[in-house]
Amino acid sequence: MEMSRPLPVATPTTEPFWDGVRNHKILLQQCNDCTKWVFYPRTNCPHCLSNQLTWREVPGDATIYSFTIARRPTAPHFADEIPQLIAVVELAQGVRMNTNIVNAEPADLQVGLALKPIFKTIKDATLLCFEPVK
Ligand SMILES: [Zn+2]
Incomplete structure (x- = not known):
């Protein structure tokens, strides 16, 4: 369920x-x-x-500042999103935000990886996620 x-x-x-x-x-x-x-x-x-x-x-260009790969759900709500790619990303303006990396494999992640923003809509909410620049 x-x-x-x-x-x-x-x-x-x-x-x-x-x-x-x-x-x-x-x-x-x-x-x-x-x-x-x-x-x-x-x-x-x-x-x-x-x-x-x-x-x-x-514009939202960013790099990975830090990350972790959650192979067990961090909360029951995220059971269908495993592995969860959780990162702190640093935007070009120098600010950092906690987010999820999407459209990537765990092995793709490394500190400094170039990212671009991607918007993910879930029900009534839109979330700011990031994906690798290909
Ligand atoms: Zn000031």
Whole structure:
């Protein structure tokens, strides 16, 4: 029996990110004061504490920063997704996000592997995943 998997719930602070993903766009916050990029979404810049953050669309080119291959489900909801390719990816803007790598074999994964974004729709939610640049 398929269990319904947990899906993201947007908050007022994260809503622009999830709205972007739903429209197959990646929006990140950039600080108007120190120009650094910010992820996960917040109300204040973690570098200079400014509250002047602007959402900007980025292409989403990234590399694997770290990864693991889950050969047993990390939760019952993911039993049909084994092996799960779980990664921390670093976007060109320097921010890192936790995600899944798709359209790849476990042996393909290595730190530094070039990735591009791919949007995966599950029920009412769209998730941001990444796949190797072929
Ligand atoms: Zn800043």
